Amino acid sequence: MDIETDLVVIGGGMAGLVAGSVAAEAGLDVVLLRKGHGATAQSSGAIDIIGYVPGATAYLMNPVEGLHALSAMCPFHPYSALGRSQEGVPSDPGRVVSRVHSSVQWLKDKSSGSCGALKGDLEENIQAVSLLGTSKPTCLIQETMWNDTPPSHDSVILFAGLRGLPDFNPSSAVKAFMANRPYGEEGPRKAVSCILDVSSSGKPFNLSQIEIAQFVDHDAGLSALANSIGGQVLKTGADYVAVPPILGVERARENRRQLEEMTGATVFELTAFPPSVPGLRLQTSLEAVFRKADGRLLAGHEATEVRQAGDLVQVIAARAPRRTIEIRSTAVVLASGKFLAGGLVGDERGVRESLMGLPIVDSDLIPTGDSRPQRLTGVIPLSPEGHPLFGVGLAFDSSFHPVAADGSPIAQNLFAAGSVLAGYNYAVEKSGLGVALATGFAAGANAAAYVKGVQ
Amino acid sequence: MSEEEAYRTVSATLEQERIIPFKTDELEVVRSAEKCVNCGLCLNHCPVVRAVGVDRFSGPRSIAVELSRSPPDFWSTADKVYLCTSCGTCREVCPFNVNMPDIVNMVRARIFKQRPDLVPRGLRAVRETIAKYSLAFEPWEDPNEKTESRDARLQAAGLPFIKDRTVKGAEVLFYPGCQAEERAQEVKEAAKFILNYFGVDFTLLEEMSCCGLPSRLIGDDETSRSLAARLREKVNLLGVKKIVTTCAGCTSNLSDMSVRDNWGVPVYHLIEFLAEEIGLERLSEAFTEGSRAGEVLTTIHDPCHLIRHTSRQISDHVIAVLNLIPNVTVVPSGVADSCCGGGGMVGYHSRDVADAVVAYNLGPISATKANRLVAPCPLCTAQIERNLFNTGSDIQVDDLAVFIAQRLPQER
Numbered sequence: 040m041d042i043e044t045d046l047v048v049i050g051g052g053m054a055g056l057v058a059g060s061v062a063a064e065a066g067l068d069v070v071l072l073r074k075g076h077g078a079t080a081q082s083s084g085a086i087d088i089i090g091y092v093p094g095a096t097a098y099l100m101n102p103v104e105g106l107h108a109l110s111a112m113c114p115f116h117p118y119s120a121l122g123r124s125q126e127g128v129p130s131d132p133g134r135v136v137s138r139v140h141s142s143v144q145w146l147k148d149k150s151s152g153s154c155g156a157l158k159g160d161l162e163e164n165i166q167a168v169s170l171l172g173t174s175k176p177t178c179l180i181q182e183t184m185w186n187d188t189p190p191s192h193d194s195v196i197l198f199a200g201l202r203g204l205p206d207f208n209p210s211s212a213v214k215a216f217m218a219n220r221p222y223g224e225e226g227p228r229k230a231v232s233c234i235l236d237v238s239s240s241g242k243p244f245n246l247s248q249i250e251i252a253q254f255v256d257h258d259a260g261l262s263a264l265a266n267s268i269g270g271q272v273l274k275t276g277a278d279y280v281a282v283p284p285i286l287g288v289e290r291a292r293e294n295r296r297q298l299e300e301m302t303g304a305t306v307f308e309l310t311a312f313p314p315s316v317p318g319l320r321l322q323t324s325l326e327a328v329f330r331k332a333d334g335r336l337l338a339g340h341e342a343t344e345v346r347q348a349g350d351l352v353q354v355i356a357a358r359a360p361r362r363t364i365e366i367r368s369t370a371v372v373l374a375s376g377k378f379l380a381g382g383l384v385g386d387e388r389g390v391r392e393s394l395m396g397l398p399i400v401d402s403d404l405i406p407t408g409d410s411r412p413q414r415l416t417g418v419i420p421l422s423p424e425g426h427p428l429f430g431v432g433l434a435f436d437s438s439f440h441p442v443a444a445d446g447s448p449i450a451q452n453l454f455a456a457g458s459v460l461a462g463y464n465y466a467v468e469k470s471g472l473g474v475a476l477a478t479g480f481a482a483g484a485n486a487a488a489y490v491k492g493v494q
Numbered sequence: 495m496s497e498e499e500a501y502r503t504v505s506a507t508l509e510q511e512r513i514i515p516f517k518t519d520e521l522e523v524v525r526s527a528e529k530c531v532n533c534g535l536c537l538n539h540c541p542v543v544r545a546v547g548v549d550r551f552s553g554p555r556s557i558a559v560e561l562s563r564s565p566p567d568f569w570s571t572a573d574k575v576y577l578c579t580s581c582g583t584c585r586e587v588c589p590f591n592v593n594m595p596d597i598v599n600m601v602r603a604r605i606f607k608q609r610p611d612l613v614p615r616g617l618r619a620v621r622e623t624i625a626k627y628s629l630a631f632e633p634w635e636d637p638n639e640k641t642e643s644r645d646a647r648l649q650a651a652g653l654p655f656i657k658d659r660t661v662k663g664a665e666v667l668f669y670p671g672c673q674a675e676e677r678a679q680e681v682k683e684a685a686k687f688i689l690n691y692f693g694v695d696f697t698l699l700e701e702m703s704c705c706g707l708p709s710r711l712i713g714d715d716e717t718s719r720s721l722a723a724r725l726r727e728k729v730n731l732l733g734v735k736k737i738v739t740t741c742a743g744c745t746s747n748l749s750d751m752s753v754r755d756n757w758g759v760p761v762y763h764l765i766e767f768l769a770e771e772i773g774l775e776r777l778s779e780a781f782t783e784g785s786r787a788g789e790v791l792t793t794i795h796d797p798c799h800l801i802r803h804t805s806r807q808i809s810d811h812v813i814a815v816l817n818l819i820p821n822v823t824v825v826p827s828g829v830a831d832s833c834c835g836g837g838g839m840v841g842y843h844s845r846d847v848a849d850a851v852v853a854y855n856l857g858p859i860s861a862t863k864a865n866r867l868v869a870p871c872p873l874c875t876a877q878i879e880r881n882l883f884n885t886g887s888d889i890q891v892d893d894l895a896v897f898i899a900q901r902l903p904q905e906r
């Protein structure tokens with residue numbers, strides 16, 4: 040055996056890193072295997088808890104209300120599972136809210152001061168404005184996207200693009216923003232746009248968000264950005280400046296503070312599409328939390344086999360580019376993500392869990408069997424109902440054990456968390472990172488309790 | 495037309511159309527490029543993009559979706575594909591582990607054949623050296639001078655000379671790699687000393703020859719394969735059961751060759767061999783007995799070829815072994831996506847790019863306040879040492895083998 044440990048976590052996204060950190064903080068020896076980056080790194084970095092209850096078209100002002108509604112309406116939802124103290128009893132909404140709340144508070148505490156530091160409250164959804172000038176409800180956003188006082192009726196908001204950065208067209212964002220009015224009727228009446236000149240290569244073309252963000256982490260980049268924004272603020276009289284998420288990677292928060300000092304305006308980041316810098320900051324800060332808890336992260340390691348004896352999983356085989364290892368572990372958390380990360384695969388044979396071939400069900404707990412992924416998509420590509428395909432995954436019990444068709448755990452020491460679970464459609468609900476956080480938090484704690492129980 | 499004739503006709507037109515068929519092992523690489531979903535995650539991590547921007551080096555996503563999709567006109571990508579340092583960072587973060595370093599090798603191999611004029615001049619010079627000597631560096635003209643240089647290095651490092659030996663049927667082949675054979679001879683000597691200290695039954699090659707990695711990176715696939723085959727023959731003749739090396743590039747390349755061509759002999763980096771085969775307990779005893787060097791606060795550089803091409807576990811081994819040494823305190827530099835810039839042969843033709851890549855590592859290294867940096871690879875050691883020196887830093891850079899050898903007892 041190459042490694043012996045208390046807990047192996049398979050997957051290095053939000054769910055896996057949170058589960059691993061919680062277990063390591065509880066004193067477990069944790070090894071986390073990460074094949075690559077998944078949806079967490081792809082995300083906008085804004086953490087959705089619950090934006091829409093299934094079937095509703097109006098967004099939720101208050102996620103707590105959403106969690107209450109879910110636990111009544113959707114018994115198989117992962118959030119609802121948090122509300123059950125044991126199998127077969129109805130979900131207690133108060134318990135759901137308090138457990139989600141603990142995980143949110145934990146994450147805010149742990150990431151505080153880091154490049155992924157978060158603002159926001161479980162009691163209120165935020166309308167985060169995107170690069171398109173549109174907005175979406177979300178619960179926690181990075182400090183660099185947050186405004187202590189949102190722009191008011193008299194504010195002038197400046198959408199500032201960067202010359203040579205094709206991802207953002209500030210003048211069309213202004214149009215969408217004015218039509219959409221994410222800050223409500225009280226929001227600013229005046230929005231203007233401009234193009235900044237900030238280039239790490241010195242050339243006004245062919246730039247990527249990441250290289251600008253990395254440039255701004257250096258003094259030269261920061262002062263170039265400050266000068267450029269400062270000039271536009273003088274010209275337009277703007278008191279709010281909305282920029283793409285390029286305020287830095289490691290130093291983003293500090294950079295923002297300095298920019299605001301130098302320009303006199305409030306400078307904040309819009310949410311962006313993959314590959315976004317805030318997604319990178321989120322991933323990096325979660326990894327830092329895990330390392331700080333003394334977790335051992337084996338990047339570039341893909342779990343290839345989990346061997347089970349009786350009702351226990353025991354040995355995990357993993358493959359690095361040119362080595363293979365075997366790990367004996369007291370417990371395992373499977374947080375391998377959905378289709379993008381490879382936790383689930385779908386092909387002509389149906390949808391499968393890729394590592395252990397665990398049973399797959401849809402949001403109503405119906406086994407998908409050999410249904411092809413196409414059968415699980417609707418005819419309208421973009422509809423409020425979304426596609427059932429995104430609700431498929433592992434069936435699980437209230438301890439977050441993956442379960443067999445008869446509801447019994449696959450193994451006493453196997454837990455699962457995050458988007459590999461069935462029962463929620465993150466894309467339409469706007470609940471992706473929130474479910475990964477809350478279930479990772481629960482699965483990590485359950486695995487820790489299990490390990491301590493047998494030791 | 496018989497099948498045989500048809501095959502010949504088609505092969506002939508392939509050549510006319512300048513299409514070079516993929517070898518079986520390359521097919522896997524091509525399939526890996528096909529998995530790319532164009533998500534761009536890799537762009538956030540590529541150290542070359544970070545250093546010079548997407549305008550100069552269009553980055554891994556572009557390699558996967560554009561530069562690898564241009565048969566037969568791969569040559570059109572020549573200004574870009576030679577700037578990849580082959581660090582493997584993109585492959586490690588990619589959700590589908592798209593195998594960028596090998597895709598780059600595959601493209602470079604085709605440029606090498608179709609348009610040798612577009613192969614950067616610096617690389618052509620290395621190719622000539624390899625063709626002439628089967629080594630990546632020009633060997634010493636005068637063997638006495640080589641010995642003198644070796645002795646001077648041994649003296650500077652404070653290490654005794656262990657006699658060279660070639661023994662058929664030995665357990666372990668110690669393979670120093672070209673850099674430690676011709677230039678950083680103290681690394682080769684340190685490794686011999688360590689193996690000898692622990693009573694390992696080891697042998698050297700009768701005549702050193704390159705593992706084929708530089709040729710592979712240049713695109714000279716034929717030479718790369720023939721060097722690998724030659725080395726394999728030597729290994730078989732010696733009848734060793736294991737290969738141990740001190741070079742990160744040799745570790746990953748030989749591991750790859752050994753599996754690809756069924757050598758049946760596992761390859762270890764020295765630090766893996768120490769951690770896994772000698773064991774931390776024996777190492778700890780030896781260090782306690784040996785501890786004659788003074789206090790050092792050291793940071794570590796993790797070579798791409800070890801952590802991203804071989805296994806991240808090796809970097810854990812490095813820390814575990816260093817932690818056993820009395821008077822040595824390890825401070826991690828915390829550099830994300832570190833790369834010395836020396837890989838992929840980039841330094842041979844675009845030194846500015848290689849240096850811009852390593853520059854990112856220097857700040858965090860200095861910020862650790864360490865007075866030493868160790869790297870388990872003589873190439874990384876040289877690249878970082880030169881760049882630290884140029885910034886006026888007084889951090890001493892040591893190859894890990896030398897650092898360890900210096901902390902073992904000299905007399906038994």
Ligand SMILES: Cc1cc2nc3c(=O)[nH]c(=O)nc-3n(C[C@H](O)[C@H](O)[C@H](O)COP(=O)(O)OP(=O)(O)OC[C@H]3O[C@@H](n4cnc5c(N)ncnc54)[C@H](O)[C@@H]3O)c2cc1C
Binds near residue numbers: 054078379
């Ligand atoms: C493009 C995109 C944008 C999104 N934007 C948002 C957003 O803005 N806000 C929001 O709240 N949600 C968003 N979501 C949803 C949200 O990101 C995901 O639901 C959430 O990140 C899932 O986290 P996870 O940890 O379960 O999975 P992932 O983050 O996907 O992590 C899975 C991990 O498992 C690893 N893995 C898989 N198989 C193996 C194996 N065999 N061995 C080792 N490792 C393995 C993967 O490499 C990866 O590290 C978005 C999703 C996508 C796809």
Ligand code: SF4
Binds near residue numbers: 531555591592
């Ligand atoms: S190589 Fe991988 S990370 Fe890069 S764009 Fe393609 S799929 Fe995404």
Ligand code: SF4
Binds near residue numbers: 542543553554584
């Ligand atoms: S191997 Fe390294 S240098 Fe080459 S494209 Fe990938 S990340 Fe960039």
